[in-house]
Amino acid sequence: MADSIILYRNYELNFHDNALRSEFAEWQKSAAANAKFEKHNSQITRITDQLTGALDEIKIKNGAQDLDIASSQVHQTSILGIYRIWSYFREKFALRESEHFFNLLKIADELAWACYKPARQAALDAKKIKVEERREPPLVYFSGNISPFALERGLTFFPEGIETKADARLFDSILFKLPVPLVAIPWFQLNHLPAGPAIAHEVGHIVERDFQLTEQLAEVFKALDLPDERKKLWTRWSDELFADIWGTLCCGPGYLMALSEYLITESSVVQGEKLKPDDEEHHPTRMLRLLFNEALLKRYGLLTLPVEGSNVVTDDPDDLQSLLRQPMKRWRETYEFHQMDKYEQDIETVLDGVLSQQFELFGRKKLDKVMQFDWEDLKASWLAARRMLLGEKLKESDSDFRRLYTAVVLAWFYKPEVYVNNSIHKQLVDVRLLGQIPKGKRGHSGISTSAEEQKKTDIAAGAELFDMLLFNRTVV
Numbered sequence: 001m002a003d004s005i006i007l008y009r010n011y012e013l014n015f016h017d018n019a020l021r022s023e024f025a026e027w028q029k030s031a032a033a034n035a036k037f038e039k040h041n042s043q044i045t046r047i048t049d050q051l052t053g054a055l056d057e058i059k060i061k062n063g064a065q066d067l068d069i070a071s072s073q074v075h076q077t078s079i080l081g082i083y084r085i086w087s088y089f090r091e092k093f094a095l096r097e098s099e100h101f102f103n104l105l106k107i108a109d110e111l112a113w114a115c116y117k118p119a120r121q122a123a124l125d126a127k128k129i130k131v132e133e134r135r136e137p138p139l140v141y142f143s144g145n146i147s148p149f150a151l152e153r154g155l156t157f158f159p160e161g162i163e164t165k166a167d168a169r170l171f172d173s174i175l176f177k178l179p180v181p182l183v184a185i186p187w188f189q190l191n192h193l194p195a196g197p198a199i200a201h202e203v204g205h206i207v208e209r210d211f212q213l214t215e216q217l218a219e220v221f222k223a224l225d226l227p228d229e230r231k232k233l234w235t236r237w238s239d240e241l242f243a244d245i246w247g248t249l250c251c252g253p254g255y256l257m258a259l260s261e262y263l264i265t266e267s268s269v270v271q272g273e274k275l276k277p278d279d280e281e282h283h284p285t286r287m288l289r290l291l292f293n294e295a296l297l298k299r300y301g302l303l304t305l306p307v308e309g310s311n312v313v314t315d316d317p318d319d320l321q322s323l324l325r326q327p328m329k330r331w332r333e334t335y336e337f338h339q340m341d342k343y344e345q346d347i348e349t350v351l352d353g354v355l356s357q358q359f360e361l362f363g364r365k366k367l368d369k370v371m372q373f374d375w376e377d378l379k380a381s382w383l384a385a386r387r388m389l390l391g392e393k394l395k396e397s398d399s400d401f402r403r404l405y406t407a408v409v410l411a412w413f414y415k416p417e418v419y420v421n422n423s424i425h426k427q428l429v430d431v432r433l434l435g436q437i438p439k440g441k442r443g444h445s446g447i448s449t450s451a452e453e454q455k456k457t458d459i460a461a462g463a464e465l466f467d468m469l470l471f472n473r474t475v476v
């Protein structure tokens with residue numbers, strides 16, 4: 001009797017295993033060149049290869065045939081663990097089956113990739129990351145949270161079937177081992193492209209973690225020539241400040257504008273916000289945060305048009321000039337004062353410290369040598385913004401998504417009524433921005449690894465994932 005029970009169970013386990021393998025094959029097919037998910041090729045291939053490696057390991061460790069009941073139980077829960085991990089990614093890819101989300105997420109992914117790629121390339125060029133450590137373009141998805149966030153920040157998630165914090169943390173660490181960083185944006189950004197530069201900030205968090213900048217950043221903050229009390233707070237905010245710097249290096253004034261809109265709240269909140277050295281909050285107060293980003297833009301000459309710029313850029317340079325200053329002017333007029341003004345004097349010291357640092361993983365390059373938004377970018381964004389508002393076609397040269405998103409923000413701040421009345425959002429998403437995305441897969445250029453080599457490494461990495469699942473049985 002026991003024999004026949006286990007016989008059925010073993011058949012079942014084989015079905016579970018095969019079902020997942022054939023699903024992986026289907027997804028890989030859908031991500032082939034010219035197929036619908038071509039842009040997700042490296043993400044889908046690498047995740048499913050690693051999970052296939054984990055499935056192989058389950059078979060090797062447990063023996064595929066003739067399991068007794070106890071080991072078949074372990075076998076089953078291990079497969080369930082793989083299902084859970086895959087389902088976490090699958091739902092994000094599957095959302096793109098809907099044409100509506102497909103377009104929106106495709107352009108958001110393109111911005112995330114534009115913000116991530118130069119950092120990854122710098123680390124690859126410097127030969128500082130191994131094949132198995134290399135991660136693919138970030139995957140953007142929608143979340144119910146009010147603010148955008150990156151999975152990389154160690155936030156705890158509760159995926160289906162996982163109920164305790166410890167299990168969720170373990171799930172996080174397994175997800176982090178997989179080669180695709182995730183960026184969540186709030187659902188309500190769905191119809192408001194000008195909020196998009198927040199993605200650049202979230203990619204900043206991923207860049208800090210993926211390229212192991214945290215330790216060096218900590219050294220920078222430790223060495224700042226500031227009074228201890230104030231230094232303590234600046235240090236507490238260091239990961240958020242880094243992500244803000246990255247956001248500005250990616251999208252220039254577009255980032256500050258988007259942030260200034262996102263941080264709007266009641267006057268009493270902005271005027272009363274005060275943080276003490278022992279407060280756990282990782283973000284500076286709203287006003288201080290904006291002033292920090294404003295100082296960064298000033299440093300790169302992105303708040304004042306260069307003299308030669310006035311003629312080149314447009315027939316109404318004053319419009320651009322006042323547009324660039326508009327967000328902070330509005331904030332100062334609306335909120336008038338804040339409680340952290342003592343910290344304003346530190347901003348340049350903090351910026352000097354971070355921007356003069358040469359980061360090891362980037363081959364000792366400074367941040368602004370890895371990522372930069374300069375006057376040429378701003379000029380191109382402004383011209384594209386005007387084309388957007390006039391409903392004109394974008395130029396072929398408008399294919400840089402950091403510039404394009406900045407253009408969207410400039411268009412929105414410049415003529416909000418035209419932006420709304422002419423349904424610019426719909427035009428941009430459905431035709432103009434999508435049309436600017438180059439054909440082909442993401443993530444493959446500048447990589448010396450062959451596809452076979454990569455597959456081998458990923459399948460081997462799957463065995464490690466299996467060990468994590470097995471040694472932490474509570475997750476399954």
Ligand SMILES: [Zn+2]
Binds near residue numbers: 202205240
């Ligand atoms: Zn952040």
